[in-house]
Amino acid sequence: MFDRLQTSLAQLLPLSREEFISFAALLTPRRLAKHETFLRAGEICTHIAFVNKGCLRYYYLKEGNEYNGQFFFEGAWVGDYQSFLSGQPSVQYVDALEDSELLVIPRTDLQRLYTEQPRFERFGRLLAENIVIGSQRRTASLLFDSPEERYLKLITERPKVVERIALHHIASYLGIKPESLSRIRKRLADNR
Amino acid sequence: MFDRLQTSLAQLLPLSREEFISFAALLTPRRLAKHETFLRAGEICTHIAFVNKGCLRYYYLKEGNEYNGQFFFEGAWVGDYQSFLSGQPSVQYVDALEDSELLVIPRTDLQRLYTEQPRFERFGRLLAENIVIGSQRRTASLLFDSPEERYLKLITERPKVVERIALHHIASYLGIKPESLSRIRKRLADNR
DNA sequence: CGTTTTTCTTAACCCACATCAAGTTTTGTA
DNA sequence: TACAAAACTTGATGTGGGTTAAGAAAAACG
Secondary structure, three states, X not given: OOHHHHHHHHHHOOOOHHHHHHHHOOOEEEEEOOOOXXXXXXXXXXXXXXXXXXXXXXXXXXXXXXXXXXXXXXXXXXXXXXXXHHOOEOOOEEEEOOOEEXXXXXHHHHHHHXXXXXXXXXXXXXXXXXXXXXHHXXXXXXXXXXXXXXXXXXXXXXXXXXXXXXXXXXXXXXXXXXXXHHHHHHHHHOOO | OOHHHHHHHHHHOOOOHHHHHHHXXXXXXXXXXXXXXXXXXXXXXXXXXXXXXXXXXXXXXXXXXXXXXXXXXOOOEEOOHHHHHHOOEOOOEEEEOOOEEEEEEEHHXXXXXXXXXXXXXXXXXXXXXXXHHHHHHHHHHHHHOOHHHHHHHHHHHOHHHHHHOOXXXXXXXXXXXXXXXXXXXXXXXXXX
């Protein structure tokens, strides 16, 4: 149950057996069926979740259209950071794209852990720092790569996304319509 | 000299007089003339800087074109996070848009501070978390707002940017060409 | 303070993605 | 396995931003 978590945590910071156990004790397993919602816009994000199995996404809803912000596979932490950190209502939705198994930790428990065991501040810092790096890469790509370039980069840099996620969700992630992604794929298939 | 830093730090975490002094002792003042470079792509970002006065930006260079990633005014911390955290060469440039005064801290000193005074892990965490929130907002806007909407949001949400920064730099930040921003401004001026 | 350089605007034309619509393929499930 | 729903593709047409080019306005600077 906690194997993947242990591996994933160990990549951020080495923990003693006791430290890991005290962390794991705060986590509650939760299953999420495909399409089931983890967080709705307007709610406050009171928990973040470690993805033990499956795949989730967060997305924005604007004028009836969904815009995929990010996909999360095994080993990732998912939630609405903005809401989780600020305590303000979320502006995004989080749901499952596959049947998923999560390990969920309440915001309050994590905050208490930070205070009581400062060692875990480092975990919080490293986690946030990694998210910064990912988010800035994504911003940069949206800023100056064409949709076609973004799609090609996705294929090479995040093959799991292309393998496991429906094309219309990928289009949404790339910031284009499904019809446009179809045409880009056609263009690429008709050589070059 | 350290007034603004103290105010800015206090918003993140309360520090004792001694703690603040031990932090301030790691900082070196540095002046940067307008257009002067703080960091070049390819270099490793060995320092981050607190902006005491002035304005800096980071930008990407692709096929001879500049793309502004972010602007930094008084009270902000600037550097290439990706490079600073990973130790890898930077992919972006940082320079001054106005004559500026910085307070610079070496990466190694900050890392040591984290280890020796775990209290400051919290500073690092809160700083990173705030950057995550900003970066995700920017990503979202690029993902689903039109250039015109992005410009309007910039006016209301970050008036300082519109007041102090040249239009062609704003266009670049919005992900469009200066000619397009001109047209958008004209469109908006011709009422509605 | 006048000259040079940079920044900003305008215009004409082009093109990639959006939109609307229809049809095909795949998936889910009773 | 058959049917319905969802996902994907293709086509016709529209549009906002890109490109190129030129000129106007503002800023930098000797």
